[in-house]
Amino acid sequence: MFIEYRMRAFQGAFHFNPDYMHWYGGAPLEGSLQKIKDEAASLRG
Numbered sequence: 001m002f003i004e005y006r007m008r009a010f011q012g013a014f015h016f017n018p019d020y021m022h023w024y025g026g027a028p029l030e031g032s033l034q035k036i037k038d039e040a041a042s043l044r045g
Contacts, residue, residue, distance in 0.1 A: 005029040
């Protein structure tokens, strides 16, 4: 899923469509990043 969000964010930026970039790319990408950071923190201790 991470790659799909990254690609959508890139497509939105490339086509100068900030709304698409944010709602379909950037926002889900940031949510995935937070899940990864939370999991890393729980594994560390």
